Amino acid sequence: MAASSPIRLSAQQACVRFGRLEALGPIDLQVQAGECVVLLGPSGCGKSTLLAALAGLQGVASGSVQADTADGADVPGVVFQEPNLMNWATTEDNVALPLALSGVEKAERLGRAQAALARVGLANFASAYPRTLSGGMRMRAALARALVNDPSALLLDEPFAAIDELGRRALDDLVLEAKRDRQLAVLFVTHSVDEAVYLADRILVLSPRPGRIIAEIVVPAVPRDPAFLTSAAFAEAAAAARRVLSAQRVAA
Amino acid sequence: MKNIDFAPVLAGLVLLAVWEGLTRLLQVPPVILPPPSAIGTALVERGPLLLPAAGVTMGLALTALAISIGLGTLVALIFARIPFLERSFGPYALVLQATPIVAIAPLVIIWTGIENPRRAILILAVIVAVFPVLTSALAGLKAVDPGLDRLFRLHKATSAQRFLRLELPTAAPFLLAGMKTAAGLSLVGVVVAEFVAGTGATGGLSWRLVEAGNRLETATMFAALFLLALMGLALHAILSLIERHVRT
Numbered sequence: 001m002a003a004s005s006p007i008r009l010s011a012q013q014a015c016v017r018f019g020r021l022e023a024l025g026p027i028d029l030q031v032q033a034g035e036c037v038v039l040l041g042p043s044g045c046g047k048s049t050l051l052a053a054l055a056g057l058q059g060v061a062s063g064s065v066q067a068d069t070a071d072g073a074d075v076p077g078v079v080f081q082e083p084n085l086m087n088w089a090t091t092e093d094n095v096a097l098p099l100a101l102s103g104v105e106k107a108e109r110l111g112r113a114q115a116a117l118a119r120v121g122l123a124n125f126a127s128a129y130p131r132t133l134s135g136g137m138r139m140r141a142a143l144a145r146a147l148v149n150d151p152s153a154l155l156l157d158e159p160f161a162a163i164d165e166l167g168r169r170a171l172d173d174l175v176l177e178a179k180r181d182r183q184l185a186v187l188f189v190t191h192s193v194d195e196a197v198y199l200a201d202r203i204l205v206l207s208p209r210p211g212r213i214i215a216e217i218v219v220p221a222v223p224r225d226p227a228f229l230t231s232a233a234f235a236e237a238a239a240a241a242r243r244v245l246s247a248q249r250v251a252a
Numbered sequence: 253m254k255n256i257d258f259a260p261v262l263a264g265l266v267l268l269a270v271w272e273g274l275t276r277l278l279q280v281p282p283v284i285l286p287p288p289s290a291i292g293t294a295l296v297e298r299g300p301l302l303l304p305a306a307g308v309t310m311g312l313a314l315t316a317l318a319i320s321i322g323l324g325t326l327v328a329l330i331f332a333r334i335p336f337l338e339r340s341f342g343p344y345a346l347v348l349q350a351t352p353i354v355a356i357a358p359l360v361i362i363w364t365g366i367e368n369p370r371r372a373i374l375i376l377a378v379i380v381a382v383f384p385v386l387t388s389a390l391a392g393l394k395a396v397d398p399g400l401d402r403l404f405r406l407h408k409a410t411s412a413q414r415f416l417r418l419e420l421p422t423a424a425p426f427l428l429a430g431m432k433t434a435a436g437l438s439l440v441g442v443v444v445a446e447f448v449a450g451t452g453a454t455g456g457l458s459w460r461l462v463e464a465g466n467r468l469e470t471a472t473m474f475a476a477l478f479l480l481a482l483m484g485l486a487l488h489a490i491l492s493l494i495e496r497h498v499r500t
Contacts, residue, residue, distance in 0.1 A: 055406055074408075075407060075408070078403075080403075084402070086400060086417075086418075086421065088421040088424070097407070100413075101407040101413055101417075102407065
């Protein structure tokens with residue numbers, strides 16, 4: 001990671017409250033272009049809330065959050081826990097939705113949707129309806145939709161939790177590929193330590209509510225392939241993450 | 253449509269045969285219950301009188317249905333956007349729905365004037381038919397998937413985009429079910445209103461029915477009833493076709 005890479009996602013002393021409940025923060029966070037930061041933490045710690053704040057879907061009570069929109073799309077790409085596909089529209093039309101909403105004309109948006117589908121391996125399913133796709137394929141379509149308008153940042157909120165192990169690895173690889181090829185800043189929320197280590201350049205461990213960053217684990221920049229999963233570097237990073245997480249449980 | 257079930261056709265033929273046989277065997281006076289053959293004859297003989305009347309009634313029912321669909325959807329949209337209005341006026345809408353239409357009819361006829369029976373009939377039929385459209389459209393508009401809602405907010409969709417690309421497609425199956433109910437009710441509304449208006453000025457089928465009743469032409473009454481039932485079935489079939497088309 002070159003230190004000079006531009007910062008795409010950032011939070012400064014960001015706090016979120018729901019009524020009287022302090023849900024999150026204060027959080028300081030920076031994600032550079034071409035970097036994948038994984039948020040790991042107990043459920044209810046505000047991981048998803050932080051993501052929603054960065055996506056502009058959730059206001060902050062104090063501090064600030066920023067998603068860089070210097071070039072490309074005016075909103076970051078977001079993949080939620082569910083694929084959230086419109087079941088009355090074809091895969092192609094689903095993927096093209098962000099373009100349609102920003103007023104891109106039909107021929108161009110279908111071309112770009114086609115390209116986005118090809119990149120996630122769904123080139124032959126453009127005219128299929130979501131109900132005919134498997135769970136993994138629906139998530140691929142959701143990923144294609146998040147990338148279709150060339151965002152500079154990608155936010156993922158426990159997206160592949162319901163997918164089987166192998167399908168999940170394939171989806172993780174698609175995320176890593178998109179990060180590398182487009183210099184995306186990726187912020188990935190998960191509760192799976194293994195997935196976190198596999199994806200992350202840095203893992204940020206959050207405390208229970210109100211979530212604060214309590215540890216940063218830097219994962220060595222080695223190629224992410226099946227060999228990495230059985231390497232000492234992988235085991236070491238995973239062990240470090242688990243130590244922080246279980247120390248929290250004892251404290252709580 | 254390829255696999256037609258012959259069971260109901262067969263059952264119908266058997267019932268008609270039993271009807272025909274019994275009325276002849278027991279020598280039931282045709283004024284009380286004419287045999288199917290006499291009804292068939294009446295249908296052919298009175299056809300030139302009944303068919304145009306059926307056309308008038310069907311036209312009124314379709315017009316009432318169209319108005320109900322437009323009005324019901326519009327009000328549902330307003331209610332969905334401004335929940336305060338729904339909370340305020342929803343209960344009164346229910347009162348209007350719960351009041352028997354026959355009881356409202358004389359009042360509406362006074363308001364529209366006895367010389368405008370067509371207008372009175374349309375208003376009454378719309379009052380009956382608009383509610384299933386309104387309630388189903390409202391349910392449909394509220395059925396928007398929260399995940400998709402969030403996605404549309406993320407991409408800063410305009411109100412019009414939200415309606416056309418999210419709310420309308422979500423509500424469509426609900427709306428169609430409501431329209432199917434409304435189709436039947438609009439026909440009921442027109443027939444009841446024609447009865448209550450008590451004038452042949454519009455020349456609808458129910459007026460012919462009353463007329464035939466006054467003349468004790470029971471077979472003609474059955475013929476008119478047969479046509480009314482056919483019209484109801486036709487309306488239902490048309491909407492079922494649309495529904496199947498939308499679902500796929």
